Amino acid sequence: MEDLVKTYWPQFIALVAFVAWLKRLESMVRGHAEVISELRREQAEINRRAQDQAITLAAIKESLSAIKITLDRLYERMDRSK
Numbered sequence: 001m002e003d004l005v006k007t008y009w010p011q012f013i014a015l016v017a018f019v020a021w022l023k024r025l026e027s028m029v030r031g032h033a034e035v036i037s038e039l040r041r042e043q044a045e046i047n048r049r050a051q052d053q054a055i056t057l058a059a060i061k062e063s064l065s066a067i068k069i070t071l072d073r074l075y076e077r078m079d080r081s082k
Contacts, residue, residue: 005012
């Protein structure tokens with residue numbers, strides 16, 4: 001048994017170091033997965049806000065168009081009354 005330990009101790013140390021490295025790598029991956037999930041939530045919120053703003057902008061454009069039509073009619077009436 002002692003000869004076995006003496007013979008393979010470098011491989012054992014390398015195996016322990018490899019397992020420790022894998023554990024550290026797994027921890028980093030989990031941390032990055034949490035960051036990615038948070039970024040995806042933020043992106044979904046940004047997309048929702050952009051859609052809301054697009055709807056609001058369309059309503060503003062429609063209102064401005066109606067105001068323009070009204071102003072054009074008023075201008076025509078004023079022009080005719082001269």
